[in-house]
Amino acid sequence: MPHIALTEGLPGIRGPMVFSPETTKPLCDLVQVLLTGPHTLTPAEREMIATYVSSENDCYYCQQCHGSTAAQHLGGKPSDYEFIAEMKQDFESTSLSAKMKALLNVAGKVQKGGKHVTSADVERARREGATDKEIHDTVLIAAAFCMEIVPSIVESSGSRVAARYATSTCGVNFCDSDGFSLF
Amino acid sequence: MAHIQLPEGLPGIIGPLAFSPGTAKPLLELAETLLRGPNTLTSAEREMIAAHVSYRNECNFCQLSHSAAAAAHLKGNYDLVEQIKVNPETAAVSDKLKALLAIAGKVQQGGKLVTSEDIARARQHGATDKEIHDAVLIAAAFCMYNRYVDGLATWQPHEPEAYRDMGEQLAREGYVRNRFQEGEKAAQA
Numbered sequence: 001m002p003h004i005a006l007t008e009g010l011p012g013i014r015g016p017m018v019f020s021p022e023t024t025k026p027l028c029d030l031v032q033v034l035l036t037g038p039h040t041l042t043p044a045e046r047e048m049i050a051t052y053v054s055s056e057n058d059c060y061y062c063q064q065c066h067g068s069t070a071a072q073h074l075g076g077k078p079s080d081y082e083f084i085a086e087m088k089q090d091f092e093s094t095s096l097s098a099k100m101k102a103l104l105n106v107a108g109k110v111q112k113g114g115k116h117v118t119s120a121d122v123e124r125a126r127r128e129g130a131t132d133k134e135i136h137d138t139v140l141i142a143a144a145f146c147m148e149i150v151p152s153i154v155e156s157s158g159s160r161v162a163a164r165y166a167t168s169t170c171g172v173n174f175c176d177s178d179g180f181s182l183f
Numbered sequence: 184m185a186h187i188q189l190p191e192g193l194p195g196i197i198g199p200l201a202f203s204p205g206t207a208k209p210l211l212e213l214a215e216t217l218l219r220g221p222n223t224l225t226s227a228e229r230e231m232i233a234a235h236v237s238y239r240n241e242c243n244f245c246q247l248s249h250s251a252a253a254a255a256h257l258k259g260n261y262d263l264v265e266q267i268k269v270n271p272e273t274a275a276v277s278d279k280l281k282a283l284l285a286i287a288g289k290v291q292q293g294g295k296l297v298t299s300e301d302i303a304r305a306r307q308h309g310a311t312d313k314e315i316h317d318a319v320l321i322a323a324a325f326c327m328y329n330r331y332v333d334g335l336a337t338w339q340p341h342e343p344e345a346y347r348d349m350g351e352q353l354a355r356e357g358y359v360r361n362r363f364q365e366g367e368k369a370a371q372a
Contacts, residue, residue: 003302003319004312022216029209039203057295104336111199114242114333122186125307135336136203142256143330145324146292 012061013149034141038055041134043098044073048087049107049138053145055088056111063088084147099128103138186336193343195244197329198337210328215358217254218323224314225355227256228280231267232321238268242329244339249325251350279308283318290322332349355372 006015016023035046047070054062067084074080087094091104102125109116117139125135189198200207222236230253237245250268254261266274271284271359282305289296297319305315340346 003297004315016316016320020313020320022220023317023320024212026209027211030206030213031208033205057293080350110330112359114330114335115308117186117334117336119184119336133203133239135187136199137206138293139329139334140203140206143327144335146330147320148290148325149320149323152348161335 001095003145012065016149018026024172028119030144034063034137034144039126039137040131041137042073042102044070046137047073048084048096048100049104049141052091052104052143053107053111053142057146057148058157059145059148066145097128099125099134102128103134106167107142112137114143127168184336185338186334189335189337191338193338194340194349195248195337196332199331199335201226210331213324213359214328216316217324219357222313222317223311224280224283224317227253228276228283229265229317229321230256230354231276231280232284232318233325234264235268235271235284236291236322236325237329239288240329242325242333243323243330244332244337247346248349248353252353253350255351255354270291276357277308279305279310279314279351282308283290283314284312286315286318287322288360290319290327294323 001105002015008016010018017027036043039046041127045142047066051063051070054066068081071084072078074083083094087096087104092101094101096104104122106117106121106125109118109121122135125138130138162166185198187202193201195353200210218233219226222229230249234246234249234253237249239270240246245346251265253267255308257263263275263362267276267284271281271288274281276284282301286297286301286305289298289301302315305318
């Protein structure tokens, strides 16, 4: 049961989004710009940052949803889904680029709290070729996924059921051209 | 020194907002809607939730600027804002606001920590679903803004007067006025 009366049958964040359209617009605009706008980081890379932070936050719905989206961007093969699972567990030992690993390290620090990001973390990213914009966007994607709206509003038991349903569909939906404005 | 090259002389979040106009727009619209949009909670109450969460996240810039905004809405009552930040349960505010601040505090620690009992308490003191939703989303949004400000190690003024002026301006003019264009102009100057 969600903590407040939400429209039934809408998984995860979609319930609160329908409940509060006036806040949904800027939230969707933000995610749209961060994850799907023109960028030197691919959509798959940005979805991985969102997925990793959601996994660190133990938010089942968000990590499944954005994990599937990332996997779909990579091609949608079973091995792509496996890769995302490995990335969540231990990104340092995956075949990701050194730059992506450094950015995921920054994102993980942001999840713990902004002050955890050190100059050494940022220098590592820069040494591996990350630009200021890429570092900025990594910090903001990580920060945005620390809002944890789903577990705060939709009780975890309810969202787990919803997330199983969502996993099978939302990755595909987000890869359709309209992205997050689908809400 | 900020972690990335931000326009100089812009305090706290204003630097990254000027650096990234595409994300600044929705970030400011969200703040405006949450803190100043039509609501049964006053702007003072909503700014106090923002200040409390920022205080708990130890984000100096956000807690001081939103404390100042709350105080400006409260005719300069900084004492009350201080009480709210440190220990809302003993502050001279309504039971409803105390219950909403307790929920906000749970959100700050992690979304899953909000319990049915926390919600029941707020409802018992008259909070509506919308007020509960908005308290959660204000708290959640400040877990983002706080990380954005500190994750980039932004420059922040030390003098309290700087925040007093900022708070008065936020209370008077809000978040989507020309605030960020001002930043852009300063960046270009």
